[in-house]
Amino acid sequence: MSKRIVIVSGGELDEALTCEILGEDENSFIIGVDKGVEFLYHHQIMPSYIVGDFDSASSEIRDYYREETDVPIREYNPVKDASDTEIAIRLAMTLGCESILILGATGGRVDHLWANIQSLYIPFKAGIDAQILDCQNRIRLIGGGETRLLKTEAYGPYFSVFPLGQEVFGFNIEGAKYPLREHTLTPYDSLCVSNQIEGEEAVIRFLDGVVILMETRDK
Secondary structure (H helix, E strand, O other), rough: OOEEEEEEOOOOOOHHHHHHOOOOOOOOOOEEEEEEHHHHHHOOOOOEEEEEOOOOOHHHHHHHHHHHOOOEEEEEOOOOOOOOOHHHHHHHHHHHOEEEEEOOOOOHHHHHHHHHHOHHHHHHHOOOOOEEOOOOOEEEEEEEEEEEEEHHHOOOOOOEEEEEEOOOOOOOOOOOOOOEEEEEOOOOOOOOOEEOOOOEEEEEEEEEEEEEEEEEEOO
16 A cells, blocks of 8 residues: 555645646555546546545546446445545545545635544544645644744745644744744634744644644745
8 A cells, every 4th residue: 555645635626736746656546536536537647546425526527437447436425424535534544554645625615625624633643644735735733742844844934823622732833933932822813823934943842732734825
């Protein structure tokens, strides 16, 4: 099994970025999700699995994979208890992987975006690195301890942090334009939006809890 599984979901997909990532050698395993399968079809990229309720994918493309390929298809009733992207995440974990990269998880409906961000907690609690990526954002979860953000590896000039769920006590940011010391990070203010790395690196440190980390850039 590939160390990294790429999930191509049905949100906004930047053609250049998506093709670049899917063309990397380490991506030997791709899960197409619902409308995201259309992107794979039109770019002649064969997925390893297809999942979804297919309420937004064309019947022509759906029939092509059913009748002319051996790609395993896991089709679900639209009335279900999990989003298509969450189902794909759980499938990736079942198949065995060290990391998950999710494309097409942003753009369009904000409720879908938020569901996708919350779904990152499923692999996170299992110790699997999972990220949502588009041309402007890299979104992941970090837990208690120390996280170093190197300017040379940053996805963009800005980073923002938000608690996932409960308040996070004793939250510290060092080496940033807006440092924090022993702060209580709450889920109902925007204090930690659009920070910047000052020198070579910024350090985020806290003892316990889970934080959403977004590295971002303008178009």
